[in-house]
Structure formats: C-alpha cells, structure tokens
Amino acid sequence: xxxxxxxxxxxxxxxxxxxxxxxxxxxxxxxxxxxxxxxxxxxxxxxxxxxxxxxxxxxxxxxxxxxxxxxxxxxxxxxxxxxxxxxxxxxxxxxxxxxxxxxxxxxxxxxxxxxxxxxxxxxxxxxxxxxxxxxxxxxxxxxxxxxxxxxxxxxxxxxxxxxxxxxxxxxxxxxxxxxxxxxxxxxxxxxxxxxxxxxxxxxxxxxxxxxxxxxxxxxxxxxxxxxxx
Amino acid sequence: xxxxxxxxxxxxxxxxxxxxxxxxxxxxxxxxxxxxxxxxxxxxxxxxxxxxxxxxxxxxxxxxxxxxxxxxxxxxxxxxxxxxxxxxxxxxxxxxxxxxxxxxxxxxxxxxxxxxxxxxxxxxxxxxxxxxxxxxxxxxxxxxxxxxxxxxxxxxxxxxxxxxxxxxxxxxxxxxxxxxxxxxxxxxxxxxxxxxxxxxxxxxxxxxxxxxxxxxxxxxxxxxxxxxx
DNA sequence: GTCTATATAATGATAGAC
DNA sequence: GTCTATCATTATATAGAC
Numbered sequence: 001x002x003x004x005x006x007x008x009x010x011x012x013x014x015x016x017x018x019x020x021x022x023x024x025x026x027x028x029x030x031x032x033x034x035x036x037x038x039x040x041x042x043x044x045x046x047x048x049x050x051x052x053x054x055x056x057x058x059x060x061x062x063x064x065x066x067x068x069x070x071x072x073x074x075x076x077x078x079x080x081x082x083x084x085x086x087x088x089x090x091x092x093x094x095x096x097x098x099x100x101x102x103x104x105x106x107x108x109x110x111x112x113x114x115x116x117x118x119x120x121x122x123x124x125x126x127x128x129x130x131x132x133x134x135x136x137x138x139x140x141x142x143x144x145x146x147x148x149x150x151x152x153x154x155x156x157x158x159x160x161x162x163x164x165x166x167x168x169x170x171x172x173x174x175x176x177x178x179x180x181x182x183x184x185x186x187x188x189x190x191x192x193x194x195x196x197x198x199x200x201x202x203x204x205x206x207x208x209x210x211x212x213x214x215x216x217x218x219x220x221x222x223x224x225x226x227x228x229x
Numbered sequence: 230x231x232x233x234x235x236x237x238x239x240x241x242x243x244x245x246x247x248x249x250x251x252x253x254x255x256x257x258x259x260x261x262x263x264x265x266x267x268x269x270x271x272x273x274x275x276x277x278x279x280x281x282x283x284x285x286x287x288x289x290x291x292x293x294x295x296x297x298x299x300x301x302x303x304x305x306x307x308x309x310x311x312x313x314x315x316x317x318x319x320x321x322x323x324x325x326x327x328x329x330x331x332x333x334x335x336x337x338x339x340x341x342x343x344x345x346x347x348x349x350x351x352x353x354x355x356x357x358x359x360x361x362x363x364x365x366x367x368x369x370x371x372x373x374x375x376x377x378x379x380x381x382x383x384x385x386x387x388x389x390x391x392x393x394x395x396x397x398x399x400x401x402x403x404x405x406x407x408x409x410x411x412x413x414x415x416x417x418x419x420x421x422x423x424x425x426x427x428x429x430x431x432x433x434x435x436x437x438x439x440x441x442x443x444x445x446x447x448x449x450x451x452x453x454x455x456x457x458x
Numbered sequence: 459g460t461c462t463a464t465a466t467a468a469t470g471a472t473a474g475a476c
Numbered sequence: 477g478t479c480t481a482t483c484a485t486t487a488t489a490t491a492g493a494c
Contacts, residue, residue: 012459030259032487043461048489050459115344117400125401146435150423157394157424158433160401164393165386171346172354172389194379194447195386201440203432204387206375211430218423241477262470272479277471279477 004068004103013050016040020047021061025105025178029058029112062120065109069124072099072106073131092135093162096128101181108178111167125163129155149215165192233297233332242279245269249276250290254334254407258287258341291349294338298353301328301335302360321364322391325357330410337407340396354392358384378444394421 004018019040023031033054037044051057073096100106114121133155139145148154166188173191175184205211233247248269252260262283266273280286302325329335343350362384368374377383395417402420404413434440 033489034487044488045462045490046460052489054488115396115400117403121400125397144435145433146431148424148427153420154424154427157421157428160394160397160421161390164395164397165389166393167344167396168354168389168393171344171350174346191382192386192389193443195377195383197440197443198377198383199386199428200433201437202375204374204429206373208430211426214422214426261468263468273470274472274480275478281471283470 004105012042012046016042016047016050017057017060017064020057021065021109022105022179024058024061024112025108029116033057061109062113065106065113066120066124068103068106069096069100069110070127072096072103073128075099091139092131093128093159096131097162097166097185101185104181105179107181107184108170108175111163111170114163115167125159129159132158149218165196233334241271241275245271245276245279246286246289246293249286250294250338251334251408253287253290253341254337258345262286290338291342294335294342295349295353297332297335298325298329298339299356301325301332302357304328320368321360322357322388325360326391326395326414330414333410334408336410336413337399337404340392340399343392344396354388358388361387378447394425 004021010018016036020031020036023036023039027035033047034044036057037047040047047057048054051060073092097107100110110124114125129152133151136145136148136151136155136158140147140151169188169191170184173187175187177183233250239247245265249260249265252265252268256264262276263273265286266276269276276286277283280289302321326336329339339353343354358381362380365374365377365380365384365387369376369380398417398420399413402416404416406412
C-alpha cells in the first residue's frame with residue numbers, strides 16, 4: 001500500500017490534504033501551494049478556498065498525520081503491551097515505525113515533522129516516549145530488558161536514538177520513493193540491524209568506570225543541574 | 230568564543246560569508262539573500278556580486294564549515310588518537326562535537342547540513358565515520374571497548390546515533406541562542422549523559438537471543454542483501 | 459464548489475552610477 | 477568595491493464569474 005486511502009471516495013478537501021502530505025514528503029515543507037494544487041489536479045485558488053491559507057493546509061496535514069499515527073500505534077500496541085514482541089530493540093519504537101511505514105508517506109512525513117521541531121513534533125515524540133516507557137517497564141518486569149536508573153530519561157533517549165538514526169539514514173541514503181515507507185524501513189533495518197542489536201545486547205564499553213562516574217554525579221544531583229561539560 | 234573570527238581583519242567577502250553562516254544557523258537554509266545582506270550590513274547586490282548566486286554563497290558556506298570542522302577535529306584527535314579520553318561514549322564523536330561547539334555556530338550548521346543530506350553532508354559524515362572507526366579500533370586494542378562483528382557498520386551506527394540524538398534534542402529543546410554551540414552542547418550532555426552512558430555500558434537487553442538470531446543471518450549473508458523485514 | 463484573473467509581496471538576479 | 481534602482485519570477489492570497 002503506497003497511499004493513505006484510495007483516491008476515490010474522498011471529498012475534494014480530503015484529496016487535496018492527502019496530495020499535500022505526499023508533496024510535502026517528496027519536496028519538503030517548503031513545497032508551494034501551486035505544487036500541491038498541481039498534484040491534486042485542482043486550481044491553486046481552490047486549495048486556499050478550502051484551507052484559508054498555506055499555514056492552514058499545513059496544520060491540517062500535521063493533524064491528519066498525527067491522527068493516523070496515533071490510531072495505528074494504538075492498534076498495534078494493543079490494550080496493554082505488544083504480545084508479538086520477539087526481543088527486537090525497543091519494542092514500542094520498532095512497532096511504531098513499522099506501523100507508520102505501512103501507510104506509505106507517513107514515515108518520512110514524521111521524520112520531517114520531528115526534525116523541524118515545534119508543537120506537533122513534541123506532541124508526537126512525547127506520545128511515543130510514553131509508549132516506550134510503558135513497554136520498557138513491562139519488558140523489565142518480564143526480565144528481558146535491564147532496569148534503568150532513570151526510566152523516563154531512558155525512554156526519551158531510546159526514542160531520540162531511533163528517530164535520529166532513521167533521519168541520518170534517510171539523509172545519507174535518499175530513498176528512490178520517499179512515499180514508500182515499507183521499502184524505506186526495510187533498507188533501514190538492513191543497514192542498522194547488526195550494530196543496533198549488538199549495541200542493545202552488550203553496549204559498547206568493557207568496564208563500568210564511566211557509568212560509575214556519571215551515576216555518582218547523578219545521585220548527588222538528580223536535577224541534572226550540575227552536569228559535566 | 231561565540232563567533233568564528235573577530236569581525237574586523239576580514240575581507241568583506243569573508244565577512245559576508247560568516248554572516249551568512251550565522252543567518253543560516255538562526256533561520257535555516259531557506260534564509261534569503263536579503264537577510265544575509267542585512268546581517269552583514271551590506272547591500273543585497275554586493276552579496277550576489279561576490280558569490281555570483283545564492284547557491285554560490287551557500288556552497289562557500291558549506292565549504293568553509295567543512296574546512297573548519299576538518300582542521301578542528303584533526304587538531305583534537307591529534308596524530309594518532311585522543312590521549313585525553315576519559316572513557317566517554319564514542320571518543321571521536323564526542324571530541325568532534327565538543328570541538329565544533331567551541332566555534333559557535335558550527336555545531337548547529339552541521340546538524341542542518343547533515344539533516345538536509347547531499348554531498349557536503351556525506352563528506353562530513355564519511356570523514357567522521359572514518360575517525361570513529363579509527364578511535365574504536367584503538368579502544369578495542371586498549372581493551373576499553375568491546376570488539377564488534379562489523380567495525381565499519383558499528384562506526385556508521387555510532388555516528389548516526391550521536392548526530393541523530395543531537396538533532397532530535399535540538400528539535401525538542403530549541404536553544405535560546407543557536408550560535409552558542411558551547412551552551413547547546415552543555416545542555417545536550419546534561420540531558421543525555423545518564424541514559425547514554427548506561428546504554429553504552431550495559432546495553433538494553435538481558436539475553437543474547439536477539440543478537441544470536443541477527444548474527445546467524447549476518448554470518449550466512451554478509452552482504453546484508455537478505456535482511457529481516 | 460471550482461475556476462480564471464488579478465492584487466500584492468517577496469524573492470534572486472541584473473545594470474549602471476559612483 | 478559598493479551602492480541604488482530595477483527587472484523578472486514566483487509566492488500567497490483575493491475577487492468575482494460560472
């Protein structure tokens with residue numbers, strides 16, 4: 001499946017919105033209203049007529065993408081946690097990316113959204129962090145994942161890692177079709193699976209001196225106010 | 230030090246270029262020639278006169294940033310490897326980021342450059358990957374870092390991780406002054422030090438079944454052609 | 459709802475005076 | 477080298493016909 005919905009059976013307004021999402025994925029958020037109109041095969045004026053302004057169109061696209069990603073991850077992660085987990089790195093993140101990839105352009109749209117920052121980005125990331133924290137907690141309880149001295153911070157770090165590595169991978173290996181999330185994720189996993197799993201299993205360092213030093217500071221100063229620079 | 234060079238003692242051409250770097254850091258690469266001219270306190274025409282086109286100016290900025298980052302990391306990493314390493318996560322990456330942060334706007338410029346992709350981005354990342362691979366090899370020889378089944382892939386992954394986490398951190402926590410690399414890095418380290426060191430020391434997982442499974446595929450198919458999806 | 463035509467602003471780039 | 481003035485293009489957005 002390469003598009004969000006079949007082009008028919010949608011209001012023109014929805015068709016323009018979906019066309020805009022695809023154009024934003026292909027050309028970036030700097031794409032013009034004209035480019036969107038051309039892709040939706042309508043006049044530029046009609047785009048503005050439906051969304052009042054370019055910013056309005058953009059906001060609607062963001063909202064749509066967040067809504068789609070929300071319902072998809074809710075479905076995948078189920079009522080409690082994911083039962084089909086096979087010990088992958090970072091359950092909730094992996095499952096969320098997989099889920100986003102299934103609906104074509106969502107994956108790249110999200111990476112652009114997150115990179116740009118702003119409120120929509122924070123909404124998405126915060127939600128994902130919460131999911132990851134939950135899935136980590138149950139994985140810790142199940143004994144498959146080590147506990148952390150700071151579970152919320154680890155969840156944040158895991159999300160930043162996963163999204164960040166994906167963003168760099170996309171920048172270094174531009175996909176032939178940015179709207180084909182499945183193919184993108186497939187290549188991405190191929191390129192990163194070995195080092196990612198290795199890192200998740202054993203870490204990098206042989207000793208604990210670095211961690212001991214960091215934890216000493218962290219215990220005495222949990223607010224992180226007096227960090228190392 | 231918050232700027233690249235004292236504003237005096239530079240040719241106008243160099244002043245415009247440095248002003249452009251700062252404007253690109255503050256407003257993104259979509260900043261106009263006029264905005265650059267205003268910041269350099271010259272006319273828009275003069276900018277074009279010196280750099281022929283907007284693309285020419287941008288290319289010169291990229292080249293300048295790459296040159297600066299190159300000479301800085303060469304200096305920091307020294308003839309062989311970094312002797313002042315204190316067991317931080319990813320020697321060469323950490324030292325490179327620290328070095329970039331010292332010259333004000335470089336840090337954020339690099340993150341924008343890498344995110345955008347393209348040739349300059351690949352040049353920078355490839356060079357950094359090579360540095361990391363070298364520093365990892367000697368850390369492995371010294372016994373402080375575990376060996377990897379695929380050192381080049383691990384080096385790539387470590388670079389993607391470090392830059393990626395920084396990019397997400399910047400997007401989620403926009404710095405008050407994007408040209409103050411030192412402050413940005415300080416905050417970044419404060420937010421990520423604990424989970425990053427924890428992860429680098431112990432990884433995430435308690436068992437090796439995931440790694441075993443991945444390595445089984447990797448051994449039989451080193452090209453990565455037949456990856457898991 | 460949808461279009462064409464247009465107003466208005468901003469952009470990159472040029473020409474020529476000094 | 478540097479400026480002012482201007483052109484050509486493109487952008488968003490509006491007005492009004494159908």
